[in-house]
Amino acid sequence: MKRKTGGNTIKAQGAAFKVIDQYGFQHPSEIDVEAVILDRPITIRHGGLKGCEARLIRVGQQGIMRVRGNSLLSPRTRFALAHELGHWELHKTTQAFVCTPDNLRDYRADPMEAEANTFASELLMPTSMIRPIIEANDPRLSTAKEIADTFFVSLTAATIRMILETRHECVLVVSNEGIVEWWISGSERFGVWLEAKQQLGSTSVAFYLRQEPSQEPVSEVVPTEAWFLHLDSPERIEVTEESMRLGQSQRILSLLSLQDSD
Secondary structure, three states: OOOOOOOOHHHHHHHHHHHHHHHOOOOHHHOOHHHHHHOOOEEEEEOOOOOOOEEEEEEOOEEEEEEOOOOOOOHHHHHHHHHHHHHHHHOOOOOEEEEOOOHHHOOOOOHHHHHHHHHHHHHHOOHHHHHHHHHHOOOOHHHHHHHHHHHOOOHHHHHHHHHHHOOOEEEEEEEEOOEEEEEEEOOOOOOOOOOOOOEOOOOOHHHHHOOOOOOOOEEEEEOHHHOOOOOOOHHHEEEEEEEEEOOOOOEEEEEEEEEEOO
């Protein structure tokens, strides 16, 4: 099942391939986003942002990137920089981008943000390097953790990349204080969706983890209705949920693997 993303996926991936080939990156440890950016007429600045994660301003042939984080070694900052580099390479007629955390996980709604995310994901986690890991493993949080550690990206970015690349049917959900904050589906085969600000179902693992201090993943087969409220025939889908806390916050990352019921 082909994964559907917004914008021109081939164009975005091709631009990232070109950068990877230009600098001869052969291993994840060689992918230096800062060096790639500074090899262009772009200045990187840190801090001073409110309400957004990153910003790019283009004036003629010059550019200024500003990111919220102060550390170039942060996975979050690396992805923000790669995202803005995607705008620089792909969207040359637009003079300014102000990108929120929502924009940095948008792979469908806004074509330009989707293209910048596809570019960033491909640059930081090249298909040729990541596909062997995904094909050799089931889509589990342990696989996403291996990707995150290997490619020095956040667990969330690694999980999104995994579900968009795997042949399995998966949905990623991030909830906060018992409410669905955002979600992304790997494909549309089952036609599932979640409501905006949907409350966690009481039979979901994520609901249980709200009271559980452990940060280890917990996996269970859960009722389909624990997540998907509007299916005509929920019994036709089996949902395996694997959830875990994200750091010390109340946010919970849930990976839902879907398959046909026997």
